[in-house]
Structures are given as C-alpha cells and as structure tokens.
Amino acid sequence: MIIISNCKNIKNDLFDKNELPQHLAIIMDGNGRWAEKKGLPRSVGHREGAKAVKRVIANCIHFNIPILTLFAFSTENWKRPKNEVMYLLKLFERVLSKEKANLIKDNIKINFIGRLNDLPDSLNEKMNELFESTKKNNKLILNIAINYGGRAEIIDALKAITIKIVEKKLNIEEINENTIRDNLYTHNLPDPDLLIRTAGEMRISNFMIWQIAYTELWVTPVFWPDFDKNNLIEAIKNFQKRVRKYGGKIQ
Ligand code: IPE
Ligand code: IPE
Ligand code: MG
Numbered sequence: 001m002i003i004i005s006n007c008k009n010i011k012n013d014l015f016d017k018n019e020l021p022q023h024l025a026i027i028m029d030g031n032g033r034w035a036e037k038k039g040l041p042r043s044v045g046h047r048e049g050a051k052a053v054k055r056v057i058a059n060c061i062h063f064n065i066p067i068l069t070l071f072a073f074s075t076e077n078w079k080r081p082k083n084e085v086m087y088l089l090k091l092f093e094r095v096l097s098k099e100k101a102n103l104i105k106d107n108i109k110i111n112f113i114g115r116l117n118d119l120p121d122s123l124n125e126k127m128n129e130l131f132e133s134t135k136k137n138n139k140l141i142l143n144i145a146i147n148y149g150g151r152a153e154i155i156d157a158l159k160a161i162t163i164k165i166v167e168k169k170l171n172i173e174e175i176n177e178n179t180i181r182d183n184l185y186t187h188n189l190p191d192p193d194l195l196i197r198t199a200g201e202m203r204i205s206n207f208m209i210w211q212i213a214y215t216e217l218w219v220t221p222v223f224w225p226d227f228d229k230n231n232l233i234e235a236i237k238n239f240q241k242r243v244r245k246y247g248g249k250i251q
Helices: 031-037 042-063 082-105 121-134 150-166 177-182 229-239
Strands: 002-004 014-016 023-027 067-074 108-113 140-148 194-197 216-219
Touching (some): 031 042, 042 067
Parallel strands (some): 023 067
Antiparallel strands (some): 002 014
16 A cells, blocks of 8 residues: 655655554654754754654654654763763653653553663662553554664673573573563564664664664755655655565565
C-alpha cells in the first residue's frame, strides 16, 4: 500500500507503508554548527534541537514507525565545556517536565538507555517519573540514549555476564550472540533498521555499535534543528530502495 505525504516541496513523495523501518535510530548532530552559522550561542542550537525532537516524534507517530531511538548525550560529551554540559542537562530536565502530559496523551512509552546513575539525581527523578507514567503506553516506544556509549554498554553487558558465570548461572560455552544482546540496555528491542545521522559526519561516534551491525545508514548534511518531515521522508524513501542482504542474499 502507498501513502502520500502532505509535503509540498518533495516530488514524487510516495513510500511503501508496509516497508517502513520498524526501529529508527537517530544521531542528532549539528546543533552547535546550526547556531554558530547564525552567529548565535550553541545553547540556542540545543534549544532548537529540542523542538526538532518534538517534530520527529510527531512524524514517527504520523508514519506509524513503532520504535524511535534518539542519541541525546554521549559518554564522551562530558568532555565539552562545563557550561555547555550543564545547559544540556538542565534542558533535558526542563523538556521532560514540560512534555510529560503530551507523552501520556500521545500514548508514547518512554525509556532511557545509558549510564543513568552517573546523571544528576534531579534528572534521574524526572526520567523515572516519565518511565513509570508511560510504561503501559504502546503507540510509540521512544528510547532516549543519554550518557550513552556503545562501548560502555558492552562493558556493562560483559560485567553482567561475568557475574552470571561466577555465580554459576551461566557456562562459558553457552555464550552466544543472544547472551550479549540479552545483557545490553536494548535487550527488549529489535536492532534498528535505519540509522540517520544529521550534520554530515560519516561516523558512528560510539552509538549502538553492537546493534547496528546490519542497520541501513543515512547521513544528511541537514543540521539537527532543521531536520523536518521532508528530510525524514527522504531518508525513508532511500531506505526502501535498499536491498538488505545480511551477508546472505544473492540477487
Ligand atoms: C548535537 O549537536 C547535540 C549533542 C551532541 C548533545 P552538537 O552539539 O554536537 O553540534 P555540533 O556537532 O557541534 O554542530
Ligand atoms: C554524537 O555527536 C553524540 C550525540 C548526537 C549525542 P557528537 O557531536 O558528540 O559526535 P562527534 O564528536 O562529532 O564524533
Ligand atoms: Mg556534534
């Protein structure tokens, strides 16, 4: 079945409703450059980035994409100037408080992945509150990767697996891909089908390094605060042209 979006400036904007990515992941990059280009402080870019988050959530719901994972703050982002880090953490807290009612109304189940314990208590309280109050929702699963690093996630999985071995609940010979997957923060989710990175960098920056082994990649030069419905359609349309082979399929 075909759906037609209501975008005016994309020609031929048809995509197959049955071939949508079931799990979309996004590296939301370029807030700083967006602001710098306009002669504004980087913080303004982050604030506008938060608006783009609201927009992409609404668009995923509109297109019936069931799982969305957003990279909001990496384990490496602590290396930034202290005032930028503080601004970001406060922004997350403010946005979560402000959006609680909308998340509930829109039937969104929110989940957070990363080393959450190293984040401020006040932010953890907000995250717990939102997790608890949306956990029965089922329109969109929204994962926010915050203080998230793919390597940190694998280290944490390795520690959890090691404890099971020491406690004799697991034999070394039994370890397989499922063992690793089941101990990642994303253990209850399928791998992303499509990963979008905004702002043009051709790198992964430590995002979901286990899970994206066979994910289709789409890099757009558009800075995250400008990312809109047309850009999402463009990515999905390109995704739908891909032949996913998983190392096996011969055309
Ligand atoms: C992404 O935008 C937001 C975070 C990483 C928190 P950046 O802040 O990385 O923007 P650029 O890459 O400097 O333009
Ligand atoms: C990746 O962007 C992290 C997030 C989007 C949260 P970065 O801006 O931190 O990545 P690098 O530094 O360009 O690799
Ligand atoms: Mg960046």
